[in-house]
Amino acid sequence: MDQDVLQMLADKTAWESTEMEEAKEEDKAADSVQASEDTGEDGGLAGKKRDIVRRAENTARKNKTQEGRTVMEELLKEWQELPALDDEAETELRGKLEKARDDYNERQALRDAGAAAKQELVEKAKELSGSEEFKQTAQELKALMDSWKMAGSAGPDRDEILWKQFNDARQVFYDRRKAFFEEMDSKRASSRTLKSEIIQEASAILENPGNWKQAGERMNALFDRWKAAGSAGRDYDEDLWQQYTKIRSEFKTRRQAFFNEMDAKRQEAMKIKTRLIEEAGAIAGGGDISAAAAQQMKELDAQWKQAGSAGKEHDEDLWQQYRAVTDSFWNTRRAVSEQKHSEWQAKQDDWKQRMNTALSRKQKQISDLQEQIHKLKERTGGSFDIDKIERFTGYINEKEEAIRGLKRDIQDIRTKLESAGARS
Numbered sequence: 001m002d003q004d005v006l007q008m009l010a011d012k013t014a015w016e017s018t019e020m021e022e023a024k025e026e027d028k029a030a031d032s033v034q035a036s037e038d039t040g041e042d043g044g045l046a047g048k049k050r051d052i053v054r055r056a057e058n059t060a061r062k063n064k065t066q067e068g069r070t071v072m073e074e075l076l077k078e079w080q081e082l083p084a085l086d087d088e089a090e091t092e093l094r095g096k097l098e099k100a101r102d103d104y105n106e107r108q109a110l111r112d113a114g115a116a117a118k119q120e121l122v123e124k125a126k127e128l129s130g131s132e133e134f135k136q137t138a139q140e141l142k143a144l145m146d147s148w149k150m151a152g153s154a155g156p157d158r159d160e161i162l163w164k165q166f167n168d169a170r171q172v173f174y175d176r177r178k179a180f181f182e183e184m185d186s187k188r189a190s191s192r193t194l195k196s197e198i199i200q201e202a203s204a205i206l207e208n209p210g211n212w213k214q215a216g217e218r219m220n221a222l223f224d225r226w227k228a229a230g231s232a233g234r235d236y237d238e239d240l241w242q243q244y245t246k247i248r249s250e251f252k253t254r255r256q257a258f259f260n261e262m263d264a265k266r267q268e269a270m271k272i273k274t275r276l277i278e279e280a281g282a283i284a285g286g287g288d289i290s291a292a293a294a295q296q297m298k299e300l301d302a303q304w305k306q307a308g309s310a311g312k313e314h315d316e317d318l319w320q321q322y323r324a325v326t327d328s329f330w331n332t333r334r335a336v337s338e339q340k341h342s343e344w345q346a347k348q349d350d351w352k353q354r355m356n357t358a359l360s361r362k363q364k365q366i367s368d369l370q371e372q373i374h375k376l377k378e379r380t381g382g383s384f385d386i387d388k389i390e391r392f393t394g395y396i397n398e399k400e401e402a403i404r405g406l407k408r409d410i411q412d413i414r415t416k417l418e419s420a421g422a423r424s
Helices: 003-038 044-062 067-081 087-128 134-150 156-207 212-229 234-285 291-307 312-380 386-423
Strands: none
Touching (some): 134 156, 156 212, 312 386
């Protein structure tokens, strides 16, 4: 059973026990008066008046309700309607009646005061029922309960009503406090689960960070989740935090070591690239654009690629410096090469022109020789002069041999021109 409920039942039992004890004492006193008065019998007017006094005294002792006032007023009215007794008897009974009335009024005044005090306690309990300060308010409600016990009875007709109001107000608070702490327990359990998951995720990142920059961003995101997770309870918070901070500390140590190594590599890369810029500048400024110098430049390019990054803030500037000196070398070499090629091309064009001219000339010579052979053959065609025929035949053979020589020359020229065309 809930501790608050047990406390409230104990408070109510203690209050009811006190009320019962008071009632028992009053009943004993009333029975004693009744017994003493019943020992003597008196009829007539005196008996009626003594009966009124007895009922008034019983009302004063036993009637704890507000309706007792009405009963007392009716008894006084009934007394006044009866004739008076002799002075001594009338005075004695009248005194007892008034005393019973005064006793009732005095007790009722105490009950009214108790009712007022308890009503005030009820209002205070109602005000506290919505409090969020659970520890402090619980102490205040306990103090109110102590005050309730000291307030005295308001009478059975009002005590039960006021107690219910007072107890209901307290119960509202205790129910809210119970719900609050149950919710807190649930939140702490969720926080424990979440923080355990965060620890597992952080451990996985530590074991396999991959890209350290991205890993750092993931660890920061986990820390944001940790802060938003809330408390896991005093019994768990410290242990979970120690586990988590140990992982974070190890991660920071490893990441710093990685970045320190990267910084060292960048500084080394900067030294290498600065040296390569100087060496390239020396080659470019030396005027040597030979194949050996070009090979040196290519080797510098290979070293540049192998040097790695000098850092984003330096890479571009270093590259521009390096490219400026290497471009200067290659542009100069290209210009010289183009100049040489241009000169060679001019020579080639002149040679081709001369070859084509020679080719045309030789072709013309062949054509002339062929024409001469044709005429010689015409001149010997109808001749029977052996000497002439032999002489002209010799001329023709010589010219035909010359033609064959010219054709060989033409073929040789064409072969050279084709070879030169293929090279160009």
